[in-house]
Amino acid sequence: xxxxxxxxxxxxxxxxxxxxxxxxxxxxxxxxxxxxxxxxxxxxxxxxxxxxxxxxxxxxxxxxxxxxxxxxxxxxxxxxxxxxxxxxxxxxxxxxxxxxxxxxxxxxxxxxx
Amino acid sequence: xxxxxxxxxxxxxxxxxxxxxxxxxxxxxxxxxxxxxxxxxxxxxxxxxxxxxxxxxxxxxxxxxxxxxxxxxxxxxxxxxxxxxxxxxxxxxxxxxxxxxxxxxxxxxxxxx
Numbered sequence: 563x564x565x566x567x568x569x570x571x572x573x574x575x576x577x578x579x580x581x582x583x584x585x586x587x588x589x590x591x592x593x594x595x596x597x598x599x600x601x602x603x604x605x606x607x608x609x610x611x612x613x614x615x616x617x618x619x620x621x622x623x624x625x626x627x628x629x630x631x632x633x634x635x636x637x638x639x640x641x642x643x644x645x646x647x648x649x650x651x652x653x654x655x656x657x658x659x660x661x662x663x664x665x666x667x668x669x670x671x672x673x674x675x
Numbered sequence: 676x677x678x679x680x681x682x683x684x685x686x687x688x689x690x691x692x693x694x695x696x697x698x699x700x701x702x703x704x705x706x707x708x709x710x711x712x713x714x715x716x717x718x719x720x721x722x723x724x725x726x727x728x729x730x731x732x733x734x735x736x737x738x739x740x741x742x743x744x745x746x747x748x749x750x751x752x753x754x755x756x757x758x759x760x761x762x763x764x765x766x767x768x769x770x771x772x773x774x775x776x777x778x779x780x781x782x783x784x785x786x787x788x
Contacts, residue, residue, distance in 0.1 A: 566718075595775075595776075597778075602684070602780055603780055604679075604765060604778040604779050604780040604781050605719075605765065605767075605778040606778075607775050607776065610775060620775060652718060652719065654719075663709070663721055663724060664721075664776065665721075666711075666718035666719040666720070667718050668717060668718045669717075669718055
């Protein structure tokens with residue numbers, strides 16, 4: 563199985579523009595997550611979804627929004643990108659919410675200029 | 676709230692040498708503990724996890740970790756490192772349903788031939 567796919571692989575974006583990072587999983591997992599990875603800070607949770615139709619805020623949600631219209635897809639949207647959102651973004655999923663093993667996608671490298 | 680520290684930002688070992696990566700956590704109850712590995716340009720892969728029971732857990736690729744409640748530690752070990760083990764290693768702590776994962780800042784492992 564493919565597991566988790568993310569698109570695009572990388573992107574350069576002008577400040578002020580909007581962008582949606584895509585994430586799709588084929589494992590029928592209930593929970594999905596978006597993290598950003600920054601040097602020296604590890605991974606920080608942006609938003610999560612415990613099941614289709616519900617979302618929640620993580621540690622660093624400002625400037626980001628998510629939706630979970632179905633089980634498989636969990637897009638992350640930057641409405642008006644700023645340079646501080648330059649990062650590597652990882653989508654993850656787990657069979658059940660929180661405290662369970664998480665499976666990660668390959669990541670999207672985003673540069674905001 | 677839980678937190679994770681990884682005191683070593685970067686470790687260099689020779690191929691064939693033993694390895695220990697340190698992880699300390701802060702959490703009021705028995706946590707769920709994880710070690711993930713991230714190879715260059717890749718997503719995170721689960722190495723091993725501890726939920727309960729035997730405090731010495733075995734993972735993939737010959738890694739093991741020991742949970743020591745008295746020291747709030749969950750150090751990762753490998754008796755003989757291979758060049759392919761060069762990667763970034765992340766310790767993470769999760770709680771029972773109600774809280775999300777918290778990742779440590781990561782330890783970068785370099786392996787000398």
